[in-house]
Amino acid sequence: MPFKYTTILQLTTAPTIADAASAHIGGWSESHWRNDNPDPAGGAFLNLMQKRAILLPAQAAIVGYRVGSYTLTGNKIYPAGTSTGRIFLPGGTIDCDVPQMALQLNSGSNAANSSRIVLRGLPDDLVKNGEYAPFSGYKNALTQFITSLRTNDWGFIGRDLTQPAIRVLGIAGGVLITDGSNAILPGADWVRFNKVVDVNGKPVSGSFFVASSPSANHFVLTGLDNTIVAGPNGTVRRDIVARFNYSNITPGRVVVRKVGRPLEQYRGRRSKRRVA
Amino acid sequence: MSVEWLRSCYESEWFLFRDDPTQVTAGEYYFSPAGTPFYPGWHNLGARIWHDANWQHVQALGESITSKQTWDDGDVPTNDVFTIPIGDPDCIAKGERVSDGVPSGDLPFGFADGCIRSVAEEQRLWQIVRDYENCQVQKVHAFLVQALYELDDDAIVKTIRDWLGPLPAIKIHHHAGPRPGLITIALGNWMVAILDGTWEFQEFALQAMAFIVGPTNKGSFSTAELWWNSSTYVNNLMNDDGQVAGGPLMMIGHSYGGAVGLVSAARYKLWAPTREIVYLTFGVPKIGDQRFVDIVRKCEGLNLAHQLDIVTTLPPDKITLAPLFALFPGVPLFLYTEWLRPYPQAMIRLDGELDYQTYPLMDTATIVALVTQAVLHLNFNVIEAHKMPRYQILLQTRCPDAHWPIDEQVNFDVHVNYQAIAWSTIKRPRGALVFNSVAIPPSGATCADAIPFVIGDVVDLIDGTSSATWYRCSVPDGTLLHMSVDSLPAGTVIGNGFFGPTCLSLTGLGSYLVIANVVCRSRTTSAGESFWYLRVLSVSGPCRFSVNPGPCP
Numbered sequence: 001m002p003f004k005y006t007t008i009l010q011l012t013t014a015p016t017i018a019d020a021a022s023a024h025i026g027g028w029s030e031s032h033w034r035n036d037n038p039d040p041a042g043g044a045f046l047n048l049m050q051k052r053a054i055l056l057p058a059q060a061a062i063v064g065y066r067v068g069s070y071t072l073t074g075n076k077i078y079p080a081g082t083s084t085g086r087i088f089l090p091g092g093t094i095d096c097d098v099p100q101m102a103l104q105l106n107s108g109s110n111a112a113n114s115s116r117i118v119l120r121g122l123p124d125d126l127v128k129n130g131e132y133a134p135f136s137g138y139k140n141a142l143t144q145f146i147t148s149l150r151t152n153d154w155g156f157i158g159r160d161l162t163q164p165a166i167r168v169l170g171i172a173g174g175v176l177i178t179d180g181s182n183a184i185l186p187g188a189d190w191v192r193f194n195k196v197v198d199v200n201g202k203p204v205s206g207s208f209f210v211a212s213s214p215s216a217n218h219f220v221l222t223g224l225d226n227t228i229v230a231g232p233n234g235t236v237r238r239d240i241v242a243r244f245n246y247s248n249i250t251p252g253r254v255v256v257r258k259v260g261r262p263l264e265q266y267r268g269r270r271s272k273r274r275v276a
Numbered sequence: 277m278s279v280e281w282l283r284s285c286y287e288s289e290w291f292l293f294r295d296d297p298t299q300v301t302a303g304e305y306y307f308s309p310a311g312t313p314f315y316p317g318w319h320n321l322g323a324r325i326w327h328d329a330n331w332q333h334v335q336a337l338g339e340s341i342t343s344k345q346t347w348d349d350g351d352v353p354t355n356d357v358f359t360i361p362i363g364d365p366d367c368i369a370k371g372e373r374v375s376d377g378v379p380s381g382d383l384p385f386g387f388a389d390g391c392i393r394s395v396a397e398e399q400r401l402w403q404i405v406r407d408y409e410n411c412q413v414q415k416v417h418a419f420l421v422q423a424l425y426e427l428d429d430d431a432i433v434k435t436i437r438d439w440l441g442p443l444p445a446i447k448i449h450h451h452a453g454p455r456p457g458l459i460t461i462a463l464g465n466w467m468v469a470i471l472d473g474t475w476e477f478q479e480f481a482l483q484a485m486a487f488i489v490g491p492t493n494k495g496s497f498s499t500a501e502l503w504w505n506s507s508t509y510v511n512n513l514m515n516d517d518g519q520v521a522g523g524p525l526m527m528i529g530h531s532y533g534g535a536v537g538l539v540s541a542a543r544y545k546l547w548a549p550t551r552e553i554v555y556l557t558f559g560v561p562k563i564g565d566q567r568f569v570d571i572v573r574k575c576e577g578l579n580l581a582h583q584l585d586i587v588t589t590l591p592p593d594k595i596t597l598a599p600l601f602a603l604f605p606g607v608p609l610f611l612y613t614e615w616l617r618p619y620p621q622a623m624i625r626l627d628g629e630l631d632y633q634t635y636p637l638m639d640t641a642t643i644v645a646l647v648t649q650a651v652l653h654l655n656f657n658v659i660e661a662h663k664m665p666r667y668q669i670l671l672q673t674r675c676p677d678a679h680w681p682i683d684e685q686v687n688f689d690v691h692v693n694y695q696a697i698a699w700s701t702i703k704r705p706r707g708a709l710v711f712n713s714v715a716i717p718p719s720g721a722t723c724a725d726a727i728p729f730v731i732g733d734v735v736d737l738i739d740g741t742s743s744a745t746w747y748r749c750s751v752p753d754g755t756l757l758h759m760s761v762d763s764l765p766a767g768t769v770i771g772n773g774f775f776g777p778t779c780l781s782l783t784g785l786g787s788y789l790v791i792a793n794v795v796c797r798s799r800t801t802s803a804g805e806s807f808w809y810l811r812v813l814s815v816s817g818p819c820r821f822s823v824n825p826g827p828c829p
Contacts, residue, residue: 006326008281027283029281064281066280066281066322066326068322068326069318073334075331075332076332076333076334077327077331077332077333077334078333078334078336079322079327079333079336079337079338080336080337081318081319081320081322081337081338081369082280082318082319082320082321082322082326083315083316083317083318083319084278084279084280084281084314084315084322085314085316086313086314157331207332241331241332260283
């Protein structure tokens with residue numbers, strides 16, 4: 001059973017000239033997945049949060065966490081409860097500017113699946129001439145964070161792209177015809193099409209349940225009764241959501257990712273806070 | 277307890293029943309006050325906004341993925357609620373059973389009615405605790421100050437619980453270096469802050485004397501630098517303990533602590549002129565300049581001065597100092613005269629009466645000795661009458677009839693407690709104890725285990741004096757229960773309930789009067805008078821409101 005560990009981060013700007021600006025607060029979250037039982041108060045998650053906090057500017061801090069448990073079945077995610085808590089891990093010593101820069105880390109799990117980890121709230125001193133330019137101390141801290149991610153079995157979830165793509169020969173009357181079964185299981189599997197267009201030129205998208213298999217290459221799919229695909233046309237693949245470990249994590253490039261309202265765009269009104 | 281991180285609150289629907297996935301329950305999020313702890317376990321109350329839209333989530337327990345979310349301002353729809361253990365971790369994590377569900381119509385705003393904090397009850401307790409002119413209240417506060425000096429936390433907590441019951445939050449901070457000790461009592465939006473001095477309090481009370489200086493200008497008023505700094509320290513502690521900005525506040529202190537309390541009161545009053553600020557001080561020296569005195573007068577309170585406590589007259593005034601100018605030429609004794617006494621100040625005479633017209637007097641020999649000690653930087657003599665126990669003795673003299681340490685409270689209606697545990701001292705019974713609340717039955721108990729409670733026979737309770745309104749109630753474990761119930765004759769069955777070490781619950785519908793789980797003990801005051809104290813756990817109300825771990829039909 002995978003668990004999604006979410007870190008709650010907050011950045012509070014600090015005007016140095018009181019009559020020129022006022023403080024703003026923005027927040028965001030970062031999530032990583034693990035397979036074992038959660039231990040937010042210690043262990044791998046705390047270690048990860050501590051390593052992450054060092055990378056934050058002085059105006060930012062980790063203020064809480066959230067752990068959600070899930071069950072992955074086929075292409076479905078079953079939420080199975082959450083637990084939340086408060087923690088305070090202040091950021092490092094480098095000041096921030098307008099908190100809009102983020103560092104993108106690239107991670108590959110296998111040949112097919114990869115993930116991009118985005119670390120928001122990147123201190124401005126780490127960017128020179130528009131590109132990531134860490135000094136040695138920050139580079140070491142980032143290495144420690146990456147090591148914590150890699151060695152403690154952190155990962156991400158995604159569609160399993162290692163599932164073989166099967167050539168689609170046609171669809172008619174709700175029946176998919178392929179050039180091979182490749183262990184598609186009737187009554188259990190869902191499939192997803194890739195670059196398949198029907199006779200009207202419209203893409204066939206979405207995932208479809210495999211209800212039965214009249215023969216080795218024929219599969220009855222639910223919800224495709226009115227779709228007609230003629231001739232070899234694109235591929236189909238078992239639709240499976242799985243968790244993958246991070247591996248080969250490398251610093252990528254600086255990207256623009258603002259942090260929360262009001263430092264980012266409007267996303268609906270914020271609730272009124274009660275006066276304490 | 278908090279259950280989720282949200283920026284916006286909203287209304288939605290939740291699946292909460294493990295054995296019926298079709299039932300949805302309407303609910304809403306509201307912002308919990310700062311500092312509210314998170315529920316530490318697993319639950320299904322999390323928001324679906326945390327779900328990643330890239331994936332197909334399948335509904336089990338938790339917030340309905342398809343329900344419409346309606347924005348809400350995050351205000352709690354009614355009064356605050358108490359944190360009450362309801363259910364068990366397994367139930368919260370894995371879902372409730374339909375059979376254990378409570379019709380939402382019976383739950384005001386989703387909470388068992390016993391969880392709803394009663395503003396009326398908060399105000400009732402505030403009116404009791406702020407009654408600074410009441411000799412009985414003065415005695416309790418004096419006792420608490422002395423207990424703080426003695427680091428007797430158990431006595432502090434017990435006395436407050438005896439007095440105000442289980443609702444107020446109590447925090448104790450012992451003195452640290454030059455900073456005074458502090459007790460905070462908080463409930464709802466009000467807070468009471470009780471300060472001791474320091475163990476060398478006389479040094480601080482006499483510091484203006486010792487350094488022969490006037491009060492330090494702090495902008496809006498002048499006072500001692502140390503008192504100002506300590507008021508900042510105390511304010512930080514009060515904030516940590518949940519002080520509500522603008523809420524009713526009472527500052528109580530002895531000597532240096534009283535001065536710090538008045539400085540705090542003045543600073544709060546300057547910040548929020550309409551805030552209700554009450555104070556009560558014992559043996560406070562002169563506090564500062566005229567501006568300070570004027571600000572304190574805008575608060576409401578009383579400064580008590582023992583008839584022989586000359587600390588309350590320090591630094592000395594012009595008339596007292598007059599003979600000394602010649603004795604100490606060149607010493608700027610005139611600076612003493614910048615210090616003014618707080619108003620109103622009442623002198624407690626040795627017979628216990630309050631005198632608002634005169635102040636403690638200092639004879640010439642004493643003032644000469646004090647000034648000599650100040651000029652030569654010698655240690656000051658101990659002033660016995662300044663000590664807190666001396667004030668307690670005078671208060672006991674003034675109101676010996678009041679029950680120590682709590683006045684009788686026989687008629688009161690606790691309609692807010694889920695488990696109402698109240699202490700009451702009863703000397704002269706004046707009616708019935710009425711509680712409207714619900715308690716949790718013992719784990720595994722059923723209504724078949726209910727035990728009838730019967731009003732017992734008239735007994736002698738107080739010092740061998742028979743009283744027609746005292747009854748003895750017996751329960752099966754043989755415990756004798758003494759209580760006062762005017763309206764119920766002996767032999768009356770007052771309800772069926774569970775009786776356990778700490779819990780009781782009624783089994784039927786309707787309104788009940790129940791008094792049970794009463795512990796009697798006697799206590800003798802310093803005047804040699806004995807009182808009985810009754811600890812009462814009592815409940816009434818329909819059983820079906822008992823949201824509890826065990827089944828309750």
